[in-house]
Amino acid sequence: MTTPDSVAVAAAPPTGSRVIAGAGIGQGVAIGRVLRASDPLPEPPDTASARTADDERARLASAIGAVAATLRERAEQATGIATDVLEAQAMMVEDETLADEVDGRIENGATAERAVFEAFAAFRETLIGFGGYLAERATDLDDLSQRVVAELTGVPAPGLPRSDEPFVLVARDLAPAETALLDLDKVLALVTIEGGPTSHTAILAREKAIVAVVAATDAANLADGDEVIVDAAAGTIIPSPTTDQADAAKARIAERETALAAPALPGALADGTPVPLLVNLGSADAASSAVDEGAEGVGLFRTEFLFLDARQAPTVEEQQAHYRTLLTAFAGKKVVVRVLDAGADKPLEFLNDAHEDNPALGVRGLRALRSSEDILREQLTALAAADAETDADLWVMAPMVATVEDAAYFTGLAREYGIKTAGVMVEIPSAALIADRILAATDFASIGTNDLTQYTMAADRLLGAVAHLQDPWHPAVLRLIGEVGRAGAATGKPVGVCGEAAADPLLAIVLVGLGAQTLSMSPAALADVRASLRSVTLAQAREAADAALAAVDGASARAAVAALREPGSTNPTPISTPSNGAVS
Amino acid sequence: MVERTVRVGSSHGLHARPAKLFVQAVADAGIQVTIAKGSGKPVSASSILGVISLGIDHGDYVTLATDGDGTADDDATGAVLDSLVEVLVTDHDNA
Numbered sequence: 001m002t003t004p005d006s007v008a009v010a011a012a013p014p015t016g017s018r019v020i021a022g023a024g025i026g027q028g029v030a031i032g033r034v035l036r037a038s039d040p041l042p043e044p045p046d047t048a049s050a051r052t053a054d055d056e057r058a059r060l061a062s063a064i065g066a067v068a069a070t071l072r073e074r075a076e077q078a079t080g081i082a083t084d085v086l087e088a089q090a091m092m093v094e095d096e097t098l099a100d101e102v103d104g105r106i107e108n109g110a111t112a113e114r115a116v117f118e119a120f121a122a123f124r125e126t127l128i129g130f131g132g133y134l135a136e137r138a139t140d141l142d143d144l145s146q147r148v149v150a151e152l153t154g155v156p157a158p159g160l161p162r163s164d165e166p167f168v169l170v171a172r173d174l175a176p177a178e179t180a181l182l183d184l185d186k187v188l189a190l191v192t193i194e195g196g197p198t199s200h201t202a203i204l205a206r207e208k209a210i211v212a213v214v215a216a217t218d219a220a221n222l223a224d225g226d227e228v229i230v231d232a233a234a235g236t237i238i239p240s241p242t243t244d245q246a247d248a249a250k251a252r253i254a255e256r257e258t259a260l261a262a263p264a265l266p267g268a269l270a271d272g273t274p275v276p277l278l279v280n281l282g283s284a285d286a287a288s289s290a291v292d293e294g295a296e297g298v299g300l301f302r303t304e305f306l307f308l309d310a311r312q313a314p315t316v317e318e319q320q321a322h323y324r325t326l327l328t329a330f331a332g333k334k335v336v337v338r339v340l341d342a343g344a345d346k347p348l349e350f351l352n353d354a355h356e357d358n359p360a361l362g363v364r365g366l367r368a369l370r371s372s373e374d375i376l377r378e379q380l381t382a383l384a385a386a387d388a389e390t391d392a393d394l395w396v397m398a399p400m401v402a403t404v405e406d407a408a409y410f411t412g413l414a415r416e417y418g419i420k421t422a423g424v425m426v427e428i429p430s431a432a433l434i435a436d437r438i439l440a441a442t443d444f445a446s447i448g449t450n451d452l453t454q455y456t457m458a459a460d461r462l463l464g465a466v467a468h469l470q471d472p473w474h475p476a477v478l479r480l481i482g483e484v485g486r487a488g489a490a491t492g493k494p495v496g497v498c499g500e501a502a503a504d505p506l507l508a509i510v511l512v513g514l515g516a517q518t519l520s521m522s523p524a525a526l527a528d529v530r531a532s533l534r535s536v537t538l539a540q541a542r543e544a545a546d547a548a549l550a551a552v553d554g555a556s557a558r559a560a561v562a563a564l565r566e567p568g569s570t571n572p573t574p575i576s577t578p579s580n581g582a583v584s
Numbered sequence: 585m586v587e588r589t590v591r592v593g594s595s596h597g598l599h600a601r602p603a604k605l606f607v608q609a610v611a612d613a614g615i616q617v618t619i620a621k622g623s624g625k626p627v628s629a630s631s632i633l634g635v636i637s638l639g640i641d642h643g644d645y646v647t648l649a650t651d652g653d654g655t656a657d658d659d660a661t662g663a664v665l666d667s668l669v670e671v672l673v674t675d676h677d678n679a
Contacts, residue, residue, distance in 0.1 A: 088604035097631035
């Protein structure tokens with residue numbers, strides 16, 4: 001979708017270095033020189049100890065004490081998630097089960113080093129055996145094992161390089177103890193050879209907005225001093241970039257900085273088509289900071305937090321006070337509140353505590369509320385009362401709507417309480433497939449892409465083993481979204497998207513092309529999505545949507561759209577035009 | 585024996601952070617508690633590695649148990665277990 005004369009491809013191929021692929025975290029790009037984290041310590045030899053068992057125990061106790069003290073010290077310096085993770089690591093080093101395992105080995109004549117190594121390795125194997133999320137925690141245990149062994153042998157703990165010059169950190173994987181103390185002024189980007197999108201490296205990179213590519217196996221071949229471009233948006237690392245590639249990356253970095261620093265304009269496409277950018281909120285506390293970041297309203301306000309810690313439903317007055325705070329923060333703006341979304345997967349004592357074999361397919365969302373209608377009636381009462389006291393534009397929607405009858409039921413009930421705009425979430429393929437008839441029975445639709453993907457692909461969104469199927473780029477998911485977009489246009493009813501998909505700047509273009517009129521996301525994603533949308537016209541967004549719909553799977557849908565956006569970077573058949581310094 | 589059976593609320597199960605919060609709560613409770621997944625073998629609830637090694641997922645049933653002697657003390661012990669149950673049903677990953 002870029003005109004040919006703005007595109008140029010270097011006549012000669014790059015230096016022959018292969019682009020390294022991984023999983024990108026976020027949208028940033030960075031260029032700089034590699035520094036590698038030191039490689040792991042060698043495995044302690046399995047030889048009999050020359051010391052007495054008591055001597056080994058004493059050495060061990062002092063080493064464990066020192067490591068735990070270091071971890072606790074770092075926990076105090078760290079903030080956010082990192083503090084908890086570091087404290088957990090300190091507890092693991094001092095763990096009683098570990099001590100028993102180590103002690104048995106020392107009793108049998110092992111050195112403290114070997115005993116610790118083997119005991120941690122046993123726990124590590126157990127975790128890897130579980131697969132998925134727990135397997136990704138195995139790195140944490142490796143790090144602890146190395147720290148204790150280093151302390152015992154009197155060598156420095158394996159750790160991060162230090163440099164006065166900013167660098168690209170390349171590591172096998174990063175342990176929480178390391179990521180927590182990264183000097184962000186010096187780290188241009190993080191690259192890990194192992195780890196996955198749910199590893200601590202990925203979580204912390206997201207939290208601190210560090211450019212990162214994880215699970216980049218071939219990054220093992222990078223050496224200290226290599227110049228690389230790390231492109232989180234594309235999930236690639238380009239070793240020894242050409243001058244053209246480097247210039248393009250620098251231009252993107254500058255562009256991104258300008259875009260992020262610019263005052264928040266309303267969401268719109270390049271041709272002026274407005275696409276209001278809303279935020280997803282889980283409590284009223286974050287409302288004012290979201291307004292500061294340019295949120296044009298709330299696209300999804302989850303009300304579960306009001307209920308989760310409670311043994312009984314909160315009173316109408318308690319609820320009303322929360323809704324009042326929220327609506328006051330967004331005076332004059334649209335606020336879409338979702339009524340309680342609970343079920344066997346999010347058990348609430350007063351709502352549903354029956355065991356279900358398939359909670360995602362069971363009595364959850366509107367189904368649970370219909371079986372405890374008093375809770376829904378109280379929530380609607382509190383919402384209508386808060387609305388009457390404030391000036392926001394309150395919309396209320398129901399989760400897990402499967403049928404036209406569900407939509408009509410909820411809309412009718414909401415009207416009974418004086419709710420002016422009542423709508424439904426489209427998360428179930430049945431609702432997407434007959435969206436025209438669903439919309440005829442209600443005021444608006446909001447597409448929940450996480451659940452819609454889960455139900456379309458028959459892949460539990462919390463199960464690591466099927467995580468590869470949880471991809472909102474999949475053309476089957478996009479086609480359903482397109483059905484809803486089309487129904488919105490045909491009926492003249494608003495259609496929005498809330499969920500992770502709207503936070504992906506490239507996918508956001510596709511969603512608009514499919515007919516989404518508003519996008520709702522976490523506040524941190526607003527700036528990138530805003531900039532991305534402003535780079536395309538509605539015709540280009542529709543072209544991107546068509547390209548994605550025609551793909552065979554999620555990865556090729558993404559690649560097809562990326563190729564349209566940045567010809568040459570991922571397009572297998574780049575257009576050859578005279579080089580004038582653009583992307584190659 | 586005083587027991588409580590409960591479903592775990594954290595979306596990623598009892599991994600590092602939720603496990604830490606739980607084990608800390610056990611330590612604060614000051615009594616010996618065991619935890620078992622389903623009908624599995626109970627392990628000490630004050631060992632974070634023991635708890636993590638059970639591989640407890642979101643929605644799994646776990647049983648907390650502590651020695652009771654059938655006296656009035658059991659009520660106090662039950663209250664302690666109830667407070668631990670609260671920690672387990674909370675979704676710490678979406679807090």
